[in-house]
Amino acid sequence: MALRKRLLVALGLLLTLIILSVIGYRLLGGSSVTFLQALYMAVITVAGVGYGEIIDTSHNPALRVFNIGIVLFGVAITVYVFSVVAAFLVEVEVTQPFWRRRMQRHINELSGHHIVCGLGDTGRYAVAELRKTGTPHVVVDISEENLKKMGELHLAVLQDMLYVVGDATEEEVLEKAGISRASGIIIALPLDKDNLVVTVIVRQRFPQMRIIARSAERKFADRMSRAGASSTVSPSEIGGLRMASELIRPHVVGFLDHMLKEQDRILRFEEIEIKESSAWAGRALHDLNLKGRYNRVILGLKRLNAQNILELVINPADDTVVSRQTVLITMGDLKDVHRARLDAGA
Numbered sequence: 075m076a077l078r079k080r081l082l083v084a085l086g087l088l089l090t091l092i093i094l095s096v097i098g099y100r101l102l103g104g105s106s107v108t109f110l111q112a113l114y115m116a117v118i119t120v121a122g123v124g125y126g127e128i129i130d131t132s133h134n135p136a137l138r139v140f141n142i143g144i145v146l147f148g149v150a151i152t153v154y155v156f157s158v159v160a161a162f163l164v165e166v167e168v169t170q171p172f173w174r175r176r177m178q179r180h181i182n183e184l185s186g187h188h189i190v191c192g193l194g195d196t197g198r199y200a201v202a203e204l205r206k207t208g209t210p211h212v213v214v215d216i217s218e219e220n221l222k223k224m225g226e227l228h229l230a231v232l233q234d235m236l237y238v239v240g241d242a243t244e245e246e247v248l249e250k251a252g253i254s255r256a257s258g259i260i261i262a263l264p265l266d267k268d269n270l271v272v273t274v275i276v277r278q279r280f281p282q283m284r285i286i287a288r289s290a291e292r293k294f295a296d297r298m299s300r301a302g303a304s305s306t307v308s309p310s311e312i313g314g315l316r317m318a319s320e321l322i323r324p325h326v327v328g329f330l331d332h333m334l335k336e337q338d339r340i341l342r343f344e345e346i347e348i349k350e351s352s353a354w355a356g357r358a359l360h361d362l363n364l365k366g367r368y369n370r371v372i373l374g375l376k377r378l379n380a381q382n383i384l385e386l387v388i389n390p391a392d393d394t395v396v397s398r399q400t401v402l403i404t405m406g407d408l409k410d411v412h413r414a415r416l417d418a419g420a
Contacts, residue, residue, distance in 0.1 A: 078162065080158050080161075081158050081159065081162050084151070084154050084155040084158040084159075085155065087151050087154070087155075088120070088151050088152070088155050091120060091144070091147055091148060091151055092113075092116050092117065092120060095112075095115070095116030095119065095120065095144050095148075096109070096112045096113050096116050097112075098137075098140050098144070099111075099112035099115050099116060099129055099137075099140075100112045102134065102136055102137040102140055103129045103134070103137060107129055111128055111129060112129070114128060115128055115129050116144070119141060119144050119145055119148060120144065120148035120151070120152060121148070121152065122145070122148065122149060122152070177236055177237075178238075178250065180236055181212055181236050181238070181250070181251065181252050182252065184210055184212065184236075184252050184255060184256075185252075185255045186210070186255070186256070186257045187209075187210035187211055187212060187252065187255070187256050187257065188204060188209060188210070188211040188212075188256060188257065188258045188259065188260065189211065189212050189213075189214060189248070189251045189252070189253060189256050189258075189259040189260070190204070190211055190212070190213050190214065190259075190260045190262065191214045191215075191242035191259065191260065191261045191262060191263055191272055192214070192215060192242065192261070192262040192263040192264065192288070193213060193215040193220035193221060193223070193224060193262075194220065194262060194263075194264050195309070196262040196288050196307075196309050197213075197215075197260065197262035197288075198220075198223070198224055200260050200262060201213055201224065201235075205235075206340060207340060207342065207408055208408075211236070212236045212237065212238065212251040212252060212256075213235060213236065213237040213238070214237065214238045214240065214242045214247060214248070214251050215237065215239065215242075216239070216240060216241050216242070217239075218239055221235070221237060221239075238250045238251045242261070242263060242268070242272050243263075243268055243271045243272055243275070245275060248272075248275070248276070253276065253279075253280070254279075254280075256283070257283070257284065258283065258284040258285070258286070259272075259276055259283060259284070259285055259286070260286045260287075260288075261273060261276075261285065261286065261287040261288060261303075262288040263288070266288075266289055266290055266291055266294035266298075267294075269287045269288055269289065269294070269298065270287075270294060270297055270298055270301060272287075273285055273287050273298050273301045273302060273303050274301045274302070276302075277301060277302025277303075278302075281302075284304045285302060285303045285304045285305075286303070286304060286305050286306075286307060287303040287305075287306050287307070288306075288307055288308075288309065289306045289307065289308055290308065290309070290310065292308075295308060339407050339408075339409075340407065340408040340409070341405070341406065341407060341408070342405070342406075342408050342411075343373070343403065343404070343405050344370075344403075344404055344405070344406075344408065344411040345401050345402065345403055345404070346370075346401070346402040346404060346411065346414055346415055346418055347399075347400075347401050347402075347418075348396055348397070348398060348399065348400040348401070348402065348418060349398065349399070349418075349419060350398050350399070351419055352398065352418050352419040353417070353418065353419055354396055354417075354418045354419075355396060355397060355398045355400075356395065356396070356397070357395070357396055358392070358393050358394065358395050358396070359372060359390060359391075359392050359393070359394050359396065360392040360393060362396065364402075364404060364414065367414075368406070368410045368411070368413055368414040369406050369407060369410050370404040370405065370406040370410055370411065370414055371404060371405045371406060372389075372390065372402060372403070372404055373388070373389065373403045373404065373405055374386060374387055374388040374389065374390065374403040375387050375390050375394070375396070375400055375401060375402050375403060376400065376401040376403070377397055377399070377400040377401075378397075378399060
């Protein structure tokens with residue numbers, strides 16, 4: 075801010091000198107001197123380019139003395155202006171390069187995206203999955219070194235990833251990531267205390283936001299849930315379950331690994347929400363024919379039962395009628411689920 079004030083002062087001095095020069099040349103040069111001639115003389119004198127005098131000073135000592143003063147003050151002020159302008163440009167480029175300002179404009183245009191806080195051992199894999207599935211997202215991390223590691227691991231390309239460098243526990247940083255327009259957030263900071271802080275901040279401001287928080291300790295998982303986290307994930311717990319599964323059901327784990335790592339197509343478990351206005355509401359599963367039309371396998375569905383309690387139905391029968399506010403859990407190619415959601419009005 076101080077540098078900007080100096081820049082304004084320097085430009086003001088330069089403008090003042092030019093105005094005084096124009097006035098002086100017209101007053102001392104006589105009635106034959108036009109405004110354009112006076113302005114031209116002022117500019118070439120202050121700039122020191124030396125194109126030659128268009129107002130003759132050889133027979134006018136007062137005008138020549140005035141010209142000397144303009145040259146001296148002009149050189150001093152011009153040097154000062156250029157130094158301040160150079161310092162200003164350097165500061166702008168160092169603190170906020172052009173590509174970062176352009177990236178911030180892209181972030182400001184997003185809506186309904188997801189935010190990932192923290193690019194540690196957990197966050198970087200969450201980002202990799204969001205990128206692979208084409209889910210719009212913004213990354214927040216306090217260190218650009220973690221961003222560079224993403225490129226080294228071939229999980230992301232720094233140049234086309236939208237991110238904000240800053241402390242995710244600060245509301246201003248979350249605002250830069252578009253938290254007010256986001257639909258969900260993954261909080262995967264290294265410390266559970268920081269994850270709890272971000273959970274509280276987001277839940278207080280956005281009651282409907284879906285919040286997924288990383289928790290290394292069980293006590294913090296409980297606190298995060300009470301603070302408003304939609305779900306908490308323990309990397310240690312998930313890792314332990316994976317190791318046990320590798321031991322007792324290796325073929326199932328192998329199938330899931332193959333599904334996640336398939337290169338030719340992206341196979342995923344995905345959900346299709348049946349909204350109030352959906353054309354699928356009130357129709358049976360066999361009429362929808364998700365397998366034939368969209369190559370989606372229905373694994374289950376979530377719906378409200380007669381007691382208005384949310385229930386999970388695994389492997390539902392073909393004659394099951396899909397009601398409004400039902401969520402179908404399906405498996406198949408990711409590109410097919412986009413078509414299904416579009417036809418369902420989801």
